[in-house]
Amino acid sequence: MAATTDTDHEEQTGTPGPAPAAVRRRPGRIALAVSVFGELLITAGLVLGLFVVYSLWWTNVIADREADKQGDKVRDNWAQDGSASGGPGALNTKDGIGFLHVPAMGNGEVLVEKGTSSKILNDGVAGYYTDPVKATLPTSGKNGNFSLAAHRDGHGAKFHNIDKVEKGDPIVFETKDRWYVYKVYAVLPETSKFDVDVLDAVPKASGRKKAGKYITLTTCTPVFTSRYRYVVWGELERVEKVDGDRTPPKELR
Amino acid sequence: MYGWIWRHLPGNTWVRALISLVLVLAVVYVLFQYVFPWAEPLLPFNDVTVDNQ
Numbered sequence: 001m002a003a004t005t006d007t008d009h010e011e012q013t014g015t016p017g018p019a020p021a022a023v024r025r026r027p028g029r030i031a032l033a034v035s036v037f038g039e040l041l042i043t044a045g046l047v048l049g050l051f052v053v054y055s056l057w058w059t060n061v062i063a064d065r066e067a068d069k070q071g072d073k074v075r076d077n078w079a080q081d082g083s084a085s086g087g088p089g090a091l092n093t094k095d096g097i098g099f100l101h102v103p104a105m106g107n108g109e110v111l112v113e114k115g116t117s118s119k120i121l122n123d124g125v126a127g128y129y130t131d132p133v134k135a136t137l138p139t140s141g142k143n144g145n146f147s148l149a150a151h152r153d154g155h156g157a158k159f160h161n162i163d164k165v166e167k168g169d170p171i172v173f174e175t176k177d178r179w180y181v182y183k184v185y186a187v188l189p190e191t192s193k194f195d196v197d198v199l200d201a202v203p204k205a206s207g208r209k210k211a212g213k214y215i216t217l218t219t220c221t222p223v224f225t226s227r228y229r230y231v232v233w234g235e236l237e238r239v240e241k242v243d244g245d246r247t248p249p250k251e252l253r
Numbered sequence: 254m255y256g257w258i259w260r261h262l263p264g265n266t267w268v269r270a271l272i273s274l275v276l277v278l279a280v281v282y283v284l285f286q287y288v289f290p291w292a293e294p295l296l297p298f299n300d301v302t303v304d305n306q
Contacts, residue, residue, distance in 0.1 A: 153299065
């Protein structure tokens with residue numbers, strides 16, 4: 001920002017105003033530096049404000065759009081598979097393996113996909129862990145822990161209301177031909193992000209000692225930060241077959 | 254800085270205001286489309302998984 005061109009130009013165009021003001025309006029170097037610095041500070045403030053808008057609003061818009069698109073695709077695939085063969089189709093893990101319904105969170109269905117990288121989760125879906133502890137899918141029928149993660153804020157904020165989930169609340173996982181109904185039995189409102197044991201096949205921190213079919217939801221806490229992790233555990237209560245109308249189990253009605 | 258930009262825009266006040274608006278929108282677009290998505294993973298606001306790192 002050359003001060004010389006600045007003043008030259010000012011003289012040519014001439015800002016409208018009283019003549020004496022034009023004489024006074026030749027800022028010294030220091031005054032100019034201070035004013036540029038001030039404007040930079042204002043700019044930084046505006047950019048930070050925009051970042052908040054971006055994080056808490058725009059990423060939700062983008063993620064919800066993407067999640068709806070991918071969810072529709074999964075539902076379409078299910079509908080087509082059903083009419084074509086009716087057999088137990090191969091599990092398509094690329095598009096998403098099913099939908100998570102947590103009535104206590106009050107946000108409808110959440111598509112579940114493989115992996116917990118931010119690339120996956122930023123599409124407004126929940127991801128099941130492949131690392132550091134591999135999740136056991138309920139569709140496998142084996143004992144283990146179906147561990148999931150999703151965003152608390154921004155990018156769809158699918159687990160935003162995880163603090164509304166209490167002991168005894170149902171968590172339902174919907175696949176093409178089964179409803180897996182889990183019941184929450186333990187909540188850990190705050191733990192370290194290094195606490196990978198919560199994902200174990202038998203999550204001891206939840207109080208369970210025996211092998212079983214568990215589900216674990218993880219997200220960050222407190223809201224708007226990532227200082228700690230919030231964990232909710234559930235245990236499989238029963239499995240229902242999906243009927244022709246996809247009538248949801250009574251927990252979702 | 255902003256005064257300098259304003260004085261270097263062509264046209265009368267209305268044209269300048271219009272160009273300014275376009276410039277502001279362009280900056281916001283670049284921020285939302287490129288800068289913020291790049292900066293976000295570097296900031297500790299949205300890590301939701303437990304891991305060893």
